[in-house]
Amino acid sequence: MAQVLEFKLPDLGEGLTEAEIVRWLVEVGDVVSIDQPVVEVETAKAMVEVPCPYGGVVTARFGEEGSELPVGAPLLTVAVGATEASSPGGDGAAADEPSGGSGNVLVGYGTGAPAARRRRIRPERVGANTAPATVPASAPVPVPVAASTLAPAPVPVGDVSGRVDGRQGPxxxxxxxxxxxxxxxxxxxxxxxxxxxxxxxxxxxxxxxxxxxxxxxEAETRPAAEPVAAEAPTVHVGSAAPAAERIPLRGVRGAVADKLSRSRSEIPDATCWVDADATELMAARAAMNAASGPSGGPKVSVLALLARICTAALARYPELNSTVDTAAREIVRLPGVHLGFAAQTERGLVVPVVRDAHTRNAESIGAEIARLTELARTGKLSPAQLTGGTFTLNNYGVFGVDGSTPIINHPEAAMLGVGRIMPKPWVHNGELAVRQVVQLSLTFDHRVCDGGTAGGFLRYVADCVEQPAVLLRTL
Missing domain, CATH: 4.10.320.10 (E3-binding domain)
Structure with missing residues (x-):
């Protein structure tokens, strides 16, 4: 006799209270193993796959793709112990699946066992061996995507083109x-x-x-006797304009909106900027990459060099590597630099964090930036990789713009913005020349320091860009 267990959306950590269903990874009737990912959800922090702590047959799913569920809401029900009955003679491939669960209800904490191959269970066999999931009387009864009896859905009459289609599932x-x-x-x-x-x-x-x-x-509502072909076209004066599209602020986009709004309302920020001649920095980067040879490791990026310059500047101006405790009315200077960098993805702006950037060289920082960027591109960053930053580097030059006044990534105290590096006329050694010029902008919390400190930080960064040898004193 199969036991039907209900799996609810687990606590995803980091204070997250809801998630949007992006894609179901299993269908009703599939056999799942313990800790197998069953659904992909998007939270305010990242895209994550949720593993199910039970092994058995999926009897119902709750929530359409694109819908938002709170933590604790039912996700699906699993008939534990029904896998033996699903195979003739009770010797199915999943017969050895444990009848219990792993007990793991946090995202990313599984046994690491390989996921079982999905197998379709015939509806008549599952329906005879499973019972409907029970829901506490005090909780609202969710409407499952497919009933646990697995009754076949009626075939649709047809779509707008007249084609009959009876597809089910995601x-x-x-x-x-x-x-x-x-x-x-x-x-x-x-x-x-x-x-x-x-x-x-x-x-x-x-x-x-x-x-x-x-x-x-329109064709259905037109009168049958109306001479459509013979009548001249009618111009409808004052017809209603198309309705405006409304896009809910949720998921990553909602989290960005909340953080930026809080930054603007709580932080008295100011911005200073300077143009810098990056010709020598670009030449130093080219020399570094040439010295490594064709098989000497990954190339050092401009962003990695700028990140290393930032850590050196923060060592000289620790006021900008801090946060403000508004309740205690205290400035908290942080001992280490966890460097965030803004990354634009299909799901919105995210800020992955390079941990302990002050202990890394340019090559190590570059490798970590590349790793985190790939995770951001595929939507696989964990909440821990998106939090805890102390200073942010924003390279908006990749969008082809020269300057910006970035908004501080709350609760940090400053952000360095970097425009595009492009050839411009520049006075070099007393003569007009074409040089590689970049605009640097620093937005800072005026509560943690005054303009003198912010200007000193930005000037040091610009000096390192113009004369990379300045960094040798800190290496």
């Missing part, structure tokens, strides 16, 4: 914006054929379906 959609647009216009994504790679449904597919649905509705 659809190939990556963007939450596409799912939201489809919901707003009552478009069933399961009736669409995506034009993207591997059938991925793109926004253009949804827009096309919306247009076809509008044309079909």
């Amino acid at each position: 659809v190939a959609v990556v963007s939450p914006l596409v799912r939201r647009l489809a919901r707003q216009h009552d478009i069933d994504l399961r009736r669409l054929t995506g034009s993207g790679p591997d059938g991925l449904i793109l926004r253009a597919d949804v827009d096309s379906a919306i247009r076809h649905a509008g044309e079909a509705t």
